[in-house]
Amino acid sequence: MDKAEQIKSCFHCGEDCNDGIILHDDHDFCCQGCKTVYTLLNDTGLISYYEIDKDSPGSTIKSNHTNKDFLDLEEVKRQFIDFTEGSRNKVTLYLPSIHCAACIWLLEKMEQLNPGVYRSEVNFLRKEVTIHFNSDVVSLKELVILLEDLGYPADLQRDRTKREGGKESKKLLLKLGVAGFAFGNIMLFSFPEYLSLDDASLDSFKVLFNYLNLGLAIPVLLYSSVDFIKSAWKSLKVRFLTIDVPIALGIITLFGRSAFDILSGSGPGYFDSFAGLVFFLLVGKWYQSRTYEALAFDRDFKSYFPIAVNRIKDDKEEVCMLENIEQGDRLRLLNNQVIPADAILIKGIASVDYSFVNGESDLVEKREGDYLYAGGRQTGGAIEVEVIKEVSQSYLTGLWNQSTFSEQADEKRFSALIDRVSRYFSIGILSIALLTLAFWLWADPTEAFDAFTAVLIIACPCALALSMPFASGNVSRILGKLGFFVKNASTLERMANTDTVVFDKTGTLTKAHTTSVRFEGKTLSQAQVEMIKSVVSNSTHPLSVAIRDHLAGPIKMVDQFEEAAGKGVKAIVDDKKVLLGALSLMPDSVTQKLPEGAFNESVVHAWIDDAHQGYFLIEKEIRKGIPALVRELQVNAETYLLSGDHEGERERMEEIFGKNATMRFKQSPMDKLDFIRGLQSNNHQVIMLGDGLNDAGALKQAEVGIAVADDVFSFSPACDAILQADRLAQLADFLRYIKRSINIVKMSIVISLLYNVVGLFFAVQGLLTPIVAAILMPLSSVTVVAFVSFLTSVIRPRG
Numbered sequence: 001m002d003k004a005e006q007i008k009s010c011f012h013c014g015e016d017c018n019d020g021i022i023l024h025d026d027h028d029f030c031c032q033g034c035k036t037v038y039t040l041l042n043d044t045g046l047i048s049y050y051e052i053d054k055d056s057p058g059s060t061i062k063s064n065h066t067n068k069d070f071l072d073l074e075e076v077k078r079q080f081i082d083f084t085e086g087s088r089n090k091v092t093l094y095l096p097s098i099h100c101a102a103c104i105w106l107l108e109k110m111e112q113l114n115p116g117v118y119r120s121e122v123n124f125l126r127k128e129v130t131i132h133f134n135s136d137v138v139s140l141k142e143l144v145i146l147l148e149d150l151g152y153p154a155d156l157q158r159d160r161t162k163r164e165g166g167k168e169s170k171k172l173l174l175k176l177g178v179a180g181f182a183f184g185n186i187m188l189f190s191f192p193e194y195l196s197l198d199d200a201s202l203d204s205f206k207v208l209f210n211y212l213n214l215g216l217a218i219p220v221l222l223y224s225s226v227d228f229i230k231s232a233w234k235s236l237k238v239r240f241l242t243i244d245v246p247i248a249l250g251i252i253t254l255f256g257r258s259a260f261d262i263l264s265g266s267g268p269g270y271f272d273s274f275a276g277l278v279f280f281l282l283v284g285k286w287y288q289s290r291t292y293e294a295l296a297f298d299r300d301f302k303s304y305f306p307i308a309v310n311r312i313k314d315d316k317e318e319v320c321m322l323e324n325i326e327q328g329d330r331l332r333l334l335n336n337q338v339i340p341a342d343a344i345l346i347k348g349i350a351s352v353d354y355s356f357v358n359g360e361s362d363l364v365e366k367r368e369g370d371y372l373y374a375g376g377r378q379t380g381g382a383i384e385v386e387v388i389k390e391v392s393q394s395y396l397t398g399l400w401n402q403s404t405f406s407e408q409a410d411e412k413r414f415s416a417l418i419d420r421v422s423r424y425f426s427i428g429i430l431s432i433a434l435l436t437l438a439f440w441l442w443a444d445p446t447e448a449f450d451a452f453t454a455v456l457i458i459a460c461p462c463a464l465a466l467s468m469p470f471a472s473g474n475v476s477r478i479l480g481k482l483g484f485f486v487k488n489a490s491t492l493e494r495m496a497n498t499d500t501v502v503f504d505k506t507g508t509l510t511k512a513h514t515t516s517v518r519f520e521g522k523t524l525s526q527a528q529v530e531m532i533k534s535v536v537s538n539s540t541h542p543l544s545v546a547i548r549d550h551l552a553g554p555i556k557m558v559d560q561f562e563e564a565a566g567k568g569v570k571a572i573v574d575d576k577k578v579l580l581g582a583l584s585l586m587p588d589s590v591t592q593k594l595p596e597g598a599f600n601e602s603v604v605h606a607w608i609d610d611a612h613q614g615y616f617l618i619e620k621e622i623r624k625g626i627p628a629l630v631r632e633l634q635v636n637a638e639t640y641l642l643s644g645d646h647e648g649e650r651e652r653m654e655e656i657f658g659k660n661a662t663m664r665f666k667q668s669p670m671d672k673l674d675f676i677r678g679l680q681s682n683n684h685q686v687i688m689l690g691d692g693l694n695d696a697g698a699l700k701q702a703e704v705g706i707a708v709a710d711d712v713f714s715f716s717p718a719c720d721a722i723l724q725a726d727r728l729a730q731l732a733d734f735l736r737y738i739k740r741s742i743n744i745v746k747m748s749i750v751i752s753l754l755y756n757v758v759g760l761f762f763a764v765q766g767l768l769t770p771i772v773a774a775i776l777m778p779l780s781s782v783t784v785v786a787f788v789s790f791l792t793s794v795i796r797p798r799g
Helices: 032-043 074-080 101-107 140-149 160-164 167-189 200-224 226-237 244-264 271-295 393-401 414-443 445-458 462-481 489-496 526-536 542-550 626-633 647-657 669-681 696-701 725-764 770-794
Strands: 022-024 027-029 081-085 088-094 117-123 128-134 308-313 316-321 330-333 343-347 350-353 363-366 383-387 484-486 500-504 516-521 559-564 568-573 576-581 602-608 611-619 638-642 662-664 686-690 704-709 721-724
Touching: 074 081, 088 140, 101 117, 128 140, 167 200, 167 271, 200 226, 200 244, 200 271, 226 244, 244 271, 244 414, 244 445, 271 445, 271 770, 414 445, 414 725, 445 725, 445 770, 462 484, 462 489, 462 725, 462 770, 484 489, 484 725, 489 704, 489 725, 500 669, 516 542, 526 542, 526 568, 526 576, 526 602, 542 602, 542 611, 626 647, 626 725, 638 647, 638 669, 647 662, 669 686, 669 696, 686 696, 686 725, 696 704, 704 725, 721 725, 725 770
Parallel strands: 500 638, 500 686, 638 662, 686 704, 704 721
Antiparallel strands: 022 027, 081 088, 088 128, 117 128, 308 316, 308 330, 330 383, 343 383, 350 363, 484 721, 516 611, 559 568, 568 576, 576 602, 602 611
């Protein structure tokens, strides 16, 4: 037995055991690292990992565990840790070795490999893993070493985006160059065949040229076409057929047939068609990627996230949009506002809700000097913070889209139907191709493999699969420019299917800024005025904003601030208790006796120092265009009004919604939630519009929750979309546009199916060569994507 036969492959990573064999459990391992990982998986009940990719699921573990002690330094950990509170931490690491389903399966089982891991989630496209872990049990350094032991060393270079920019494109161009070089030279060596030169003296040259063509075709097969073949092989191993399966089969068939012809001396083969096929497939892939880059929207919504906060500059407050926040800025955050970037608390006591970040609903109290993480929400009095990290809008929108605030996938969704059609598309194509091969082997064997290959190549579900993502991306981008910010494609689909629109009143139909505020009751002293202004200045509710703007005087420190949804606010100012809000917040001794003419106004009672002082009457101006909007919506949908105000508003609202409209007043947040559930129980698909403060539950319950944002944006994670208040009158136009866009997607699918039917019609008859099919295949998907993007731009709402 020679040496080559004695070399065995490692059971874990599949590499040759050149440096000796380590035998364990009747398996061969190339190194101690691979044996350790096998033992770890076996001991934790994850041995089925090797069944997912039987060929070679693991990555090689030959690592010298370079010094990772720097990861124990606090200043270094802070660069990598996304969130930490006590012992609970969250980190996202880039793992370049992620390459298949087995990788995902193993990395998402990390809680079974180490008891300090709560859970782990893989983003396959980004090659990233997000790990929630207990730092009392496992450190960041130990996690990185564990990943390295598993064969997934973390790339700890933070500026990965710049370093990798264009890398994949360069690889593609290199493969394209190799295929193009081979294609041109194979055609050159094939000229004797093209010219049908029968001179016997040229026979030896023909044989030489044929073998040269074979030599040129080999790197095309092993290098230029390897991505198609690898992708097909991986999908077959997980029992899933992708479009690369028929393409890879066509490539291998054409090469195999041509190699057999030359080696057997039965003919010159079809290496010109083979090289041309791969060349044009790669040209199509490159052209597709360039076209998609030109048409693509930013999937991180980096320019779409409309949060504004109060920035303190030169001792004055100013409204500052998220993208304008800089490191070192001092921000004043009010109750229910999201912390936009990592910051240090410099004034006040923070009570932070981090459920937006980690799903935990427990409030975390922070004192001056403590570190606050982006994505937390302040609940309580106003605080001042200093920004110490740049704002990452993509991080915030990633939180917005994470599963904590996302509904489960609806199998009836339109895109789910597309996914299922695309999945079975390849099965149908393979069946047609085999039938075509069988027919032509019987009718004319010389045409059989060309027809077989053409069928495999011409059919492409890419346009079918890409039409919805590109349509939703273009629609999201267009709507974003018009002030309507949609979370994701699923939201657009649900919005297109809705038949009911429910409005909240205060802050939604009415402006945040008011035309009239008056106080009825005892005469307020200046000290009491300042107390009231100080309390309402901690709230973003429209009525609080109205009172704050109406009153003059400085703002004092507030203690024990609380805001009860649908009721009001309370706090301690100058050691005196202050209550401001609805009658339900007041002690039982307070009764509501409103003066004549007060029934079109919102009422905010004031209780200071154990005495009812009176109430503010706030007349809110209806936003411009609302009556016309409601009439337009009522043509195709049912409309409802829910309000926390008293019945005195009914007459004014009937002028907008009609006398027979369903309007409910004195609605608590739970009442609004129950009303939405009642509509859904009667098979209504509901859009709920509110300010996100007193109606977060209703927004989340509705099929689509839209938060209407005024001058100071109060972002609600429960919402599916954010609509700038000055664009509310255009809501009917936006909904009409979304429904038309979904119809355009349906049209694009029809076009895609027609292309495939016509292409297959010619291919099965042997009227298409593989090269022509390779040219038409990518052009079809580019054409459909361009069609979708162009039409969704043409029919865009004006504004």
